[in-house]
Amino acid sequence: MRAIDYAEIAPLLLEWYAVSKRDLPWRENQDPYRIWLSEIMLQQTRVEAVKEYYTRFLHALPTVSSLADAPEEVLLKLWEGLGYYSRVRNMQKAAVTVMNEYGGHLPADHDALLKLSGIGPYTAAAIASIAFDIPKAAVDGNVLRIYTRLGANGKDIADPAFKKEVAQALDAVIPKDAPGAFNQAMMDLGATVCLPNGAPLCTSCPLSHLCLACHDGTQTSYPVKSKSKARTIEKMTVFLIRHDDTIILRKRSEKGLLAGMYEPLHAPGWMDEDEALTFIKELNLDPLHIERIEDAKHIFTHKEWHMIAYEVKVGFPAPEKAHHLIYATPGQISSTYPLPSAFAAYRARMGMRRRNTKNN
Ligand code: SF4
Secondary structure: OOOOOHHHHHHHHHHHHHHHOOOOHHHOOOOHHHHHHHHHHHOOOOHHHHHHHHHHHHHHOOOHHHHHHOOHHHHHHHHOOOOOOHHHHHHHHHHHHHHHHHOOOOOOOHHHHHOOOOOOHHHHHHHHHHHHOOOOOOOOHHHHHHHHHHOOOOOEOOOHHHHHHHHHHHHOOOOOOOHHHHHHHHHHHHHHOOOOOOOOOHHHOOOOOOOHHHHHOOHHHOOEOOOOOOOEEEEEEEEEEEEOOEEEEEEOOOOOOOOOOEEEEEEEOOOOHHHHHHHHHOOOOOEEEEEEEEEEEEEOOOEEEEEEEEEEEEOOOOOHHHHOEEEEOHHHHHHOOOOOHHHHHHOHHHOOOOOOOOOO
């Protein structure tokens, strides 16, 4: 059976990384907090989209202590548009633990990092190697793609046992004197050369002479991944309800999807105009004008929202307490109320700037 010697990849990768590394704001130094923040933001989000968020977040909450003490709405507002909000909630929980148990400094210990809220094997290895020079391989989708292409390995990358096998194989070859550079080189190679969709740029790859998939011309057959369950589809009707210069919002529940965020009113199913007017009147609002506006779709990991929407002008406000409604001006929505990007299609109509991210 053909096999490649993964021990050969480290020197080649490091040499390539020395000249090709991406210039990223979180690579300015080895501050563990900055590395932690960047790694959490980069889960599920593109590098280009993260940069602006990263800078803003770090400016507002520059230390573990400031993160531990931040009010929920400030946190969610800083994360607004990045999606997967449990990431920032878990970061705050971990920050509290770091304050209480480690004197405000992230522990220089892989297993201790792994115990912190929201830090899984990939993130623990990334922080340990980049911030503390601990030789642990960080294995994510990029690395699995490179690894399986190099070895023309058709095992299922969705299988946790295989992921563990890859981590062990790379732990055995990660250079002890440059573990952070090795992991970052893998990240960069996956992001810029061994690309996920379409053909990878093998002629620019420092590992091409070792790579079995490149040799066989079968690069796009790897990685092999078993199909995940189909997403459920939820139809809904969204209401941008205007009263004077305000839009009516409500706060989501403190638990579950998009917990604690703010949103325009919506109801399950697709309503025609008559049903929509009935819905508005049942809120004790007086609809003066209704107009169907653009449809939108948002994809979460396990579900999709398929939205139709109406913009409605109303004459007098509902009793706020009865319906937990908030009358917010565009300025307040921009500055104070964190809004999920599931409703990004309606940001401009709410007087907000569009943001360029792809998540919830
Ligand atoms: S040679 Fe091509 S397929 Fe192989 S690791 Fe490099 S970019 Fe990926």
